[in-house]
Amino acid sequence: MSAAGPPQGARPPGRVRRAATLGGEPSTRTRTMAPGNIAVWTLLLLGGIVMVMPFVYMLAASFKFNHEIYELSLLPREATLDNYRRLFERSGFPRWFGNSLLIATVTTASVLFFDSLVGYTLAKFRFRGRYLVFIAILSTLMIPTEMLVLPWYSMARNFGWLDTYWGVAFPGLMTGFGTFLMKQFFEGIPDDLLDAGRLDGLNEFQVWWQVALPLVTPALSALAIFTFLGNWTAFLWPLIAITDRNLYTLPVGLASFSGEFQTEWEMVMTGASVATIPTILVFLLLQRYIIRGISLAGLKA
């Protein structure tokens, strides 16, 4: 929590208040909370529980047998992993999972490499046309994907990229947003550090790779998380670019469930769980980076 928040010194009054009441009082809760605050806290907690209820129901249903699905009890009377086994045996799910993982990983790697390289070049090099390149890349943020998918489709069709991994991945290999974000962060790095690297005999690529990049790892990790999640959940373009069931990504495969498991809600919920659990695990592991990254990106934008 503290890591994601402001520096500790940012709230001196709170600190003083806390220090002043520290003497003798036993529990943290009674020390900092008035009755009104407890009511607010309880309401916030209840609201938060409502927010995650859909997940809880989804997960609960994925461990239930079909005959129990009509009971709204949260805990299944007999929990089973049968749905997961059937999902992985009977549907294209393992393949879709792998497709999504591969496409999201490759795209993220490409975005990290190119967006940070371009952001660095625009932040730290002085050359003719720099401003033009920057404005051009920035202006791509105004172009909605929906407008590009039709030309992308005809392009992919002409080059034979439809129904290939490359066809799904190519539009997202670089992003204007990531370039802009990385440029902002590289601007905060003092030129002296880079010059020191040059004096050590590093060439410009090595200066970027060995000196500059390690200094912006927080921004890189935030960009990595956004890009991965964005590609993991991407729907419109994969839906257009892929018609071969074996090459579906998870969201496209899930959307096709309407025919397959329509009335078997426990199977649908198992599929939804498999698509959702990885993102929630990623969040729980990297929570502070994600929150800080979103706050930073929001403020910078």
Place this chain on the structure above:
Amino acid sequence: MIRRLEDMTLGQRRAIWAWGFLALPVVFYVSIRFYPTLEAFRASFTNWNIVGRMEYIGVANYVRLAHDPAFWKVIGNTFTYLGLGVPISMLLSFVIAYHLDRVRFGHGLLRALYFIPHLTTAVAMAWVWRWFYQPPPIGAFNVWLTTLGFGQMPFLRSTTQALPAVLAPAIWAGIGFQIVIFLAGLKAIPRTYYEAAAIDGAGAWRVLFEVTLPLLRPTIVFLVVTSSIAYLRIFDYVYAMTNGQGGPLDTTKPLVLKIFETAFTHFEMGYAATQTIVLFVILLAISLLQLKLLRSR
């Protein structure tokens, strides 16, 4: 003279590195962003339908669009998503963030609970909400409604309830992001403003309206613009909750689904391109208008 020459060559060498770094990205942005953008504009003046020859037909697509009742229907739907989604989500997320900002105990946990829906796959969550909306005894909402003595509701099967029923999960998934941005904005307000207000004896409501909200203006502008754009582009939830139909009777169909249908069900690519130009112009206008309005207030 010699020194200057040396400087020049150093600068030139740097410039060569810079363009070396930019070479592939320039190719990418030109071929995957700018060329397709121009193509979309160009296609909007043609009768392109994938198989046949592409012929220029002037502004015929635009004229057809203006007289297409189905188009005005989806424009109405799209702005209904916007008109309901933006105020509701902004109000909810601000009220939650405002109180969450003062909570120290369990702050991280509470924030996580509100944020988690934002990270999910829309298609997966669409299924969960579809399940909730089912008639009894399957759907949780209708079971609760009947248990509490209300009648059951048709939700996704109704021409009036379907749009709010599709919008609800989109709001649910979106407010986590808005809360986190609001929290960052609230934390950026210097404490001294609040102290000054406290010395003046200002009550909580006065502080809210005269200190907090005015200082949050950049955050509010950012969120109004980003969430407006998100609701104008709504697609995933609608597609996944209505089997790609935007039904019943097109009452939930937004502009992006109409574009998708025109292009990939009817293969009228030129006509679909015209609709994407309209979307582009609307997004551009809304960003500019909102920035201007909120800035000049």
